[in-house]
Amino acid sequence: MDRLPQYYIFGYSDYIKNSLLDILKLPNVHYYETYHPDGVIKRVLNRVFVSRYSRILSSMLMPVCKNLYWQGNRPCKEEMQIFILYEINPLSNKQQWIREVKKDYPNSKIVYIFTNIIDEHRKWRIEQINRHRELYDLILTFNEKDAEQYNMDYYEGVFSSVQVSRRLIDDAEMSDVYFCGLDKGRLPFLLDIYKYLTSNGVKCIFDIIFADESRKEEHEGIQYHEDLINNQAMLARVIKSKCILEAMVDTTQPGSSLRMCEAVAFKKKLLTNNPFAKDKPFFSSKQMQYYSDATDIDISFIYKELGESDFLDDHMLSPMKLLDYMERKLVKNEFDR
Numbered sequence: 001m002d003r004l005p006q007y008y009i010f011g012y013s014d015y016i017k018n019s020l021l022d023i024l025k026l027p028n029v030h031y032y033e034t035y036h037p038d039g040v041i042k043r044v045l046n047r048v049f050v051s052r053y054s055r056i057l058s059s060m061l062m063p064v065c066k067n068l069y070w071q072g073n074r075p076c077k078e079e080m081q082i083f084i085l086y087e088i089n090p091l092s093n094k095q096q097w098i099r100e101v102k103k104d105y106p107n108s109k110i111v112y113i114f115t116n117i118i119d120e121h122r123k124w125r126i127e128q129i130n131r132h133r134e135l136y137d138l139i140l141t142f143n144e145k146d147a148e149q150y151n152m153d154y155y156e157g158v159f160s161s162v163q164v165s166r167r168l169i170d171d172a173e174m175s176d177v178y179f180c181g182l183d184k185g186r187l188p189f190l191l192d193i194y195k196y197l198t199s200n201g202v203k204c205i206f207d208i209i210f211a212d213e214s215r216k217e218e219h220e221g222i223q224y225h226e227d228l229i230n231n232q233a234m235l236a237r238v239i240k241s242k243c244i245l246e247a248m249v250d251t252t253q254p255g256s257s258l259r260m261c262e263a264v265a266f267k268k269k270l271l272t273n274n275p276f277a278k279d280k281p282f283f284s285s286k287q288m289q290y291y292s293d294a295t296d297i298d299i300s301f302i303y304k305e306l307g308e309s310d311f312l313d314d315h316m317l318s319p320m321k322l323l324d325y326m327e328r329k330l331v332k333n334e335f336d337r
Contacts (some may be wrong), residue, residue: 003080004028004077004083005078005079005080005081005109005327005330005331006028006029006030006075006079006080006081006082006229007023007026007028007029007030007081007082007084007323007326008027008030008032008075008081008082008083008084009030009031009032009084009086010032010083010084010086010089010091010092011031011032011033011086011089012033012087012088012089013088014231015231015258016086016115017031018160018162019158019159019160019258019261019319020158020160020319021160021161021162021163021169022160022161022318022320023160023319023320023323026134029323030057030073032315048058050092051087053321054198060065060264065102066100071285075104075105075108077104077105077106077107078107079107080107080108080109080331081105081107081108082108082109082111082327082330083101083108083109083110083111084111084113084326085098085110085111085113085115086113086115087112087113087115087116088115091127091178093128095128095132095135098110098132099135100137103271109137109138109326109330110135110136110137110138110332111136111137111138111140111187111326111330112129112136112138112139112140113139113140113141114126114139114140114141114143114146114152115257116311117143117146117253118133118141118143118146118149118299122153124198126146126150127294129238129333130150130153135332138153138326138329138330139152139153140152140153140154140155141153141154141155141254142154142155142156142157142255143156143254143255144156144254144255145253145254149207151197153329155325156255156256156280157256157260157261157280157281157282157316157317158261158317158319158321158322159258159261159262159264159265159314159317159319160265160318160319161265161281161314162235162265164232164235164236164239165232165236167233167238168214168236168237169235169239169240171236172233172237172239172240172278173205173237173240174203174240174241174304175203175204175205175221175237175240175241175242176197176202176203176204176241176242176243176302177197177202177203177204177242177243177244177245177271177302178204178205178206178208178237178238178240178241178243178244178245179193179204179205179206179207179244179245179247180206180207180229180234180237180238181207181208181209181247182208182209182210183209183210183211183212184249185212185249186247186249187208187211187215187216188215189247189294190206190208190247191215191217191219191222192293192294193245193294193297194206194219194221194222195219195294196294196295197294197297197298197299198219198221200299201299202299202302203221204221205221205223205237205241206221206222206223206224206245206300207223207225207229207234207237208222208223208224208225209224209225209226209227209228209229210225210226211224223264235262235266238262238266238268239266242269242302242303243269243270243271243301243302244259244262244263244268244269244270244271245259245270245271246259246260246270246271246272246273246274247273248272248273248274251273251274251275251292253276254276254279255276256272256274256276256277256280257274259272260272260274260277260282260288261282261317263287263288263312264287264311264312264316264317265317266281266314267308267311267314268287269287269288269289269301269302269306270287270288270289271288271289271291271301271302272288272289272290272291273290273291273292274290275290275292277290278290281316282312282317284310284311284312285312286306286310286311287306287310287312289301299328
C-alpha cells in the first residue's frame with residue numbers, strides 16, 4: 001500500500017487554522033504557525049532565512065536554524081512531502097528558504113496559496129513567483145480572474161466545522177442579521193442596510209472594525225471596534241443569528257468571502273451582494289439571497305423557516321477535498337498541467 005504524502009502547512013492566522021481544523025488532527029498533516037509559541041526563536045530564524053545582508057552568514061547559519069525550526073518534527077527524506085505555503089506567512093515568499101527545502105527534500109512538492117486578490121499592492125508577490133516559477137509545483141487562488149490572468153489553479157471553498165465555546169455562544173446576543181468586517185470604505189453602504197433592515201423590524205448586530213471616524217453614526221445594534229475581533233467570539237454571534245450579511249467591497253471580482261463559507265458550515269442564511277455568488281458550486285437559492293442595494297433585500301427571506309434538507313451539505317467545503325485535489329494533481333497526475 002502506498003504511503004500517504006506528508007503535508008506541512010505554513011499558515012498565518014486564526015481563520016486559516018480554523019478553516020483547516022478538520023485535517024489538522026490527521027497524522028500526516030503538520031501545521032506551523034507564523035511564529036513558534038516560543039516567539040523569539042522563530043523570529044530570529046525567519047530573519048536568518050530572509051537575510052539580505054550576508055548570504056555567507058545566512059548559509060553558515062541555515063543548517064542550525066533549520067534544525068531549530070523543525071523542532072523535532074523534521075520531514076523524513078524517504079517520504080513524499082507537500083509543503084503548503086499560505087501567502088502571508090513570512091517564509092512563503094522567501095525563495096532562499098524554498099530552495100533549501102527543495103534541496104533537502106528532493107521528493108517534495110511546493111504549493112503556494114493566494115488568499116487575497118492580486119491588486120496593485122500585492123502584485124509584487126506574483127511577479128516574484130514568476131521570476132522563480134520553477135520552485136513551485138502548484139499555485140492556487142480562490143479568484144477565477146487571477147487564476148486565468150496569472151496561470152494559476154482555481155480552487156475555492158475551504159472551511160471546517162469549528163467548535164465554538166459554549167460559554168461564548170450562551171453569552172452572545174441573538175440577532176436576525178449579523179455582520180462582521182472592516183470598514184474599507186463601505187460604512188455608508190452598511191449604514192444604509194442597517195437602517196433599511198431595522199426600519200422593517202429586523203434585529204441587526206453589526207461589528208464594524210477600523211471605521212472612519214468622520215462617517216460613524218451611533219445606532220443600538222452597531223458596535224465599532226479599534227481591534228480585530230476574537231474569531232471564536234465572532235463565530236458565536238454567527239451561531240446566534242438567523243442570517244449572515246456579506247457586503248463585499250469590490251463586486252467586480254468573482255471570489256467569495258468567508259461569510260459564504262460560514263453560512264454553509266453553520267447552516268445559516270446569507271444575504272450577499274456578490275453577483276458571482278449564483279455561479280458558485282456552494283450556492284443555494286433557498287439558503288442565500290442576492291442583493292445590490294439595501295432595498296433589494298426581501299425581509300421575508302430572513303424569517304422563512306428552512307428544513308434540514310434545505311441547507312447545503314457542509315462537507316462540500318471540507319479541507320480533505322483540498323488535500324485530495326493536491327494529491328491528484330501532484331502525486332497521481334490526474335490533471336493536465
